[in-house]
Amino acid sequence: MIRLDSLTKVFPGSASPAVTGLTMEVGEGELVALVGPSGCGKTTTLKMINRLIEPTSGVVEIAGRDASSVEPHVLRRSIGYVIQQVGLFPHRTIRENIATVPLLMGWDRRQVTTRIDELIELMGLDPDLLDRYPSELSGGQQQRVGVARALAADPPVLLMDEPFGAVDPIVRGRLQIEFRDLQRRLGKTVVFVTHDIDEAVMMATRVAILNSGGILEQYDTPEQILAEPATPFVARFLGEERGLKRLALRPVSHVELKRGPMVDVDSSPEEALRVMSDHGVQWVGLLDGGRLLGWAHGESVHGPLRELVAHPFLVVLQPSDSLRRALDAVVTGHAQVAVVVDDGVYLGMIDVEKIAREITG
Amino acid sequence: MILGQERPFIEWDWISRNIDEIGQATVEHFTHTALAVSIGLVLSFGLSLAALRWRQAYAPITWVTGVLYTIPSIALFTFLVPIFGLNSLLTSQIALVSYTLLILIRNIVAGVRGVPEQVTEASRGMGMTDRRIFLSIKLPLALPAIIAGVRVAAVTTIGLVTLTVLVGQGGYGLFILRGISRQFLTEALVGTSLSVMMAVVVDTSLAGLERLVTPWNRSASGT
Amino acid sequence: MIEFLGEVAAWFAEAENWTGARGLLPLTVAHVSLTLVAISSAAVLALPGATYLGHMGRGGFLAVSVVNIGRALPTFGVIGVLFPITLSFPVTQSPLGYWATLLAMVVLAMPPMFVNAYAGIRGVDRSHVEAARGMGMTEQQVLAKVELPLALPLVMAGIRTAAVAVVATVTLSAWVGYNTLGAYIFVGFAQRDDVLVFVGGLVVALLAIITDVALGWVERRTDPLRRRRIPRQDGAASGSLYHQELSQSPLG
Numbered sequence: 097m098i099r100l101d102s103l104t105k106v107f108p109g110s111a112s113p114a115v116t117g118l119t120m121e122v123g124e125g126e127l128v129a130l131v132g133p134s135g136c137g138k139t140t141t142l143k144m145i146n147r148l149i150e151p152t153s154g155v156v157e158i159a160g161r162d163a164s165s166v167e168p169h170v171l172r173r174s175i176g177y178v179i180q181q182v183g184l185f186p187h188r189t190i191r192e193n194i195a196t197v198p199l200l201m202g203w204d205r206r207q208v209t210t211r212i213d214e215l216i217e218l219m220g221l222d223p224d225l226l227d228r229y230p231s232e233l234s235g236g237q238q239q240r241v242g243v244a245r246a247l248a249a250d251p252p253v254l255l256m257d258e259p260f261g262a263v264d265p266i267v268r269g270r271l272q273i274e275f276r277d278l279q280r281r282l283g284k285t286v287v288f289v290t291h292d293i294d295e296a297v298m299m300a301t302r303v304a305i306l307n308s309g310g311i312l313e314q315y316d317t318p319e320q321i322l323a324e325p326a327t328p329f330v331a332r333f334l335g336e337e338r339g340l341k342r343l344a345l346r347p348v349s350h351v352e353l354k355r356g357p358m359v360d361v362d363s364s365p366e367e368a369l370r371v372m373s374d375h376g377v378q379w380v381g382l383l384d385g386g387r388l389l390g391w392a393h394g395e396s397v398h399g400p401l402r403e404l405v406a407h408p409f410l411v412v413l414q415p416s417d418s419l420r421r422a423l424d425a426v427v428t429g430h431a432q433v434a435v436v437v438d439d440g441v442y443l444g445m446i447d448v449e450k451i452a453r454e455i456t457g
Numbered sequence: 458m459i460l461g462q463e464r465p466f467i468e469w470d471w472i473s474r475n476i477d478e479i480g481q482a483t484v485e486h487f488t489h490t491a492l493a494v495s496i497g498l499v500l501s502f503g504l505s506l507a508a509l510r511w512r513q514a515y516a517p518i519t520w521v522t523g524v525l526y527t528i529p530s531i532a533l534f535t536f537l538v539p540i541f542g543l544n545s546l547l548t549s550q551i552a553l554v555s556y557t558l559l560i561l562i563r564n565i566v567a568g569v570r571g572v573p574e575q576v577t578e579a580s581r582g583m584g585m586t587d588r589r590i591f592l593s594i595k596l597p598l599a600l601p602a603i604i605a606g607v608r609v610a611a612v613t614t615i616g617l618v619t620l621t622v623l624v625g626q627g628g629y630g631l632f633i634l635r636g637i638s639r640q641f642l643t644e645a646l647v648g649t650s651l652s653v654m655m656a657v658v659v660d661t662s663l664a665g666l667e668r669l670v671t672p673w674n675r676s677a678s679g680t
Numbered sequence: 681m682i683e684f685l686g687e688v689a690a691w692f693a694e695a696e697n698w699t700g701a702r703g704l705l706p707l708t709v710a711h712v713s714l715t716l717v718a719i720s721s722a723a724v725l726a727l728p729g730a731t732y733l734g735h736m737g738r739g740g741f742l743a744v745s746v747v748n749i750g751r752a753l754p755t756f757g758v759i760g761v762l763f764p765i766t767l768s769f770p771v772t773q774s775p776l777g778y779w780a781t782l783l784a785m786v787v788l789a790m791p792p793m794f795v796n797a798y799a800g801i802r803g804v805d806r807s808h809v810e811a812a813r814g815m816g817m818t819e820q821q822v823l824a825k826v827e828l829p830l831a832l833p834l835v836m837a838g839i840r841t842a843a844v845a846v847v848a849t850v851t852l853s854a855w856v857g858y859n860t861l862g863a864y865i866f867v868g869f870a871q872r873d874d875v876l877v878f879v880g881g882l883v884v885a886l887l888a889i890i891t892d893v894a895l896g897w898v899e900r901r902t903d904p905l906r907r908r909r910i911p912r913q914d915g916a917a918s919g920s921l922y923h924q925e926l927s928q929s930p931l932g
Contacts, residue, residue, distance in 0.1 A: 168584075173584035177583060182575065183576045184576075197583050229673040231673065246583075531881065531884065535865055535877045535881025536881055539874040612748075616751070630757075633754075633756055636763075637763055642761065642764040645760035645764065648757055649757025652752075653754070
């Protein structure tokens with residue numbers, strides 16, 4: 097979808113190039129993150145795609161067409177652009193902000209209104225906000241409007257420059273997940289600049305690690321980069337806890353879960369005792385038709401299981417939670433196991449040993 | 458307190474007797490002000506566009522308009538009188554207009570330059586042409602600063618128009634001049650007070666206009 | 681045009697025009713001394729109050745009002761009103777027109793001085809002030825040793841704005857009977873003597889420009905941080921806040 101060929105940028109008065117002969121491709125529907133330290137040319141590269149900065153040499157191709165073959169402002173109308181401080185027009189209402197590019201492209205009023213309604217639902221925005229001014233919105237809301245505005249004319253490509261940097265960490269975390277899910281759903285091609293490797297790993301389908309001067313050190317899936325950093329620079333850039341970062345990519349549902357010492361409450365006490373001794377533990381987990389009730393001490397098992405007091409498990413996970421979260425929960429909760437439950441239905445359990453085997457395996 | 462003549466301090470019926478002339482002077486005074494400020498605004502816009510386009514132009518433009526500002530308006534009259542004549546509207550207008558240029562240019566340029574960087578970047582990234590960006594983004598957002606400049610220019614000009622009587626133009630200055638030559642306090646006081654009142658009315662109206670055309674500032678949280 | 685300038689030059693060539701009763705020298709002296717008296721009086725009246733209020737952080741609204749009223753007051757009118765009034769008190773009756781002009785000039789000069797001094801003191805970086813207090817300086821010492829030196833450029837800017845305005849407007853004294861350089865213009869208008877009018881305007885203009893440049897030089901020299909400041913884009917234009925709209929924060 098986007099092809100960069102030997103893209104180079106030398107700024108006047110500068111001794112060394114900001115970007116040197118960068119060659120890479122972004123496939124349709126991919127979310128590619130450009131990551132690197134300050135001065136690595138990631139923002140410059142992004143801006144060369146929509147010609148906010150003109151390349152010194154090299155080619156940018158979008159959907160097979162040379163980007164330099166059209167007028168810059170025409171090109172930009174078919175590319176969504178989101179920046180860190182959003183840049184909403186203070187003197188226009190939210191509605192007018194979002195409608196900007198469609199109106200620029202000559203859509204009629206009715207099309208625009210329909211589209212705006214679609215977008216606010218997509219972005220989870222309150223329709224009441226439409227007639228307010230940007231200064232009346234919170235940081236998170238403004239960011240969402242910024243994305244809505246970029247998507248308004250339904251461009252195939254979206255460029256984003258540290259879009260979630262200006263909000264607080266809690267809001268940022270939520271926005272990251274929402275946007276990633278949104279992109280997967282819409283299938284837009286997104287190029288995304290960030291200095292935060294964790295953000296890149298979490299959101300991107302592929303990550304490009306850039307060094308000073310726009311040198312491409314590695315361009316691969318997050319999983320691959322974390323597993324096998326191509327150069328010492330990449331390894332250093334990934335940081336200390338590379339292994340843990342890998343764990344963050346694996347949901348517990350992808351791991352083979354243990355059954356554990358579980359019995360149905362309608363089984364006999366003898367059955368419960370047998371399960372406990374099979375697993376070599378002093379407690380038993382109680383299920384009711386597949387739904388998890390809790391656990392009980394071994395000594396309290398002598399009568400009907402239904403009458404037992406079921407203690408809740410300390411660590412309960414969802415299938416989408418990552419292994420890293422599992423490990424953290426187990427460590428924080430001083431628990432021995434973490435149970436995985438999908439909407440009340442018991443799926444299995446995982447312990448520290450199992451997690452450790454995933455890390456090394 | 459008597460003024461050496463058998464007259465009360467302020468002769469109120471002088472005012473009612475001359476109400477017609479006062480009305481006429483008001484119209485003259487206002488028209489001269491409006492004319493000077495409008496012409497000044499048009500010229501300042503042109504010069505500001507030049508200064509915004511070419512960065513190096515700003516310093517010489519401010520220098521020249523600064524010198525014009527420093528030269529006393531009376532002195533400007535004296536330079537223009539030999540050329541345009543003593544009772545000429547042109548003489549007074551040229552002087553009045555030159556006085557407004559510095560403040561208007563300064564405010565227009567500062568207003569446009571003061572538009573937040575990220576707003577301009579976002580508008581470029583969305584595919585707006587430079588012209589559209591200037592007209593629909595930068596200019597509206599610069600309005601508060603521009604109107605502030607017009608306020609100062611208008612108030613200053615209203616005061617200066619009183620001087621134009623010295624080169625044969627009317628306005629409230631007529632009453633002041635006559636008050637001086639006849640040592641008549643009431644007349645001079647009327648001329649002065651009316652000038653101040655017009656300045657206050659114009660200033661307040663322009664402030665109201667500013668609030669009218671910038672609805673987004675009103676709803677900002679914290680205002 | 682050339683002819684006209686020739687006549688002007690001829691006027692300057694006449695010695696009588698320099699030293700006579702209405703000669704250039706005596707009139708300039710009268711003009712400048714009236715300016716000096718007005719500026720000093722205005723400074724004495726405006727500066728202490730302004731620096732005190734600025735130091736205390738109060739009176740911002742007063743400063744804004746002073747500026748707005750000052751700008752709206754037509755000086756010509758103020759002279760015109762004061763003239764008959766001064767004529768009715770023996771003290772201010774002579775020299776004719778002197779007191780009316782002087783008082784009007786003081787009124788003209790006070791707003792820019794007040795506002796600039798106020799904003800100058802208020803604009804001093806709070807961290808310097810707190811450091812000084814922390815070192816044990818008394819309030820007067822903080823004001824004298826920290827705030828005033830740092831505020832000096834703006835105070836000077838205010839004096840400069842006021843001085844230029846006064847130099848320009850003292851010209852009007854001629855209309856109320858006191859002879860300064862304005863006499864050339866006044867008499868010239870009356871006698872339709874274009875050369876005289878031009879001479880008057882020329883000399884006043886030069887005087888105003890010289891005052892502006894000279895005080896501008898002083899203003900720059902009083903800046904304790906001048907070597908480290910980024911040079912301003914608009915060259916020598918004054919930093920005076922009187923030329924700008926003041927409804928916003930410097931006085932907030």
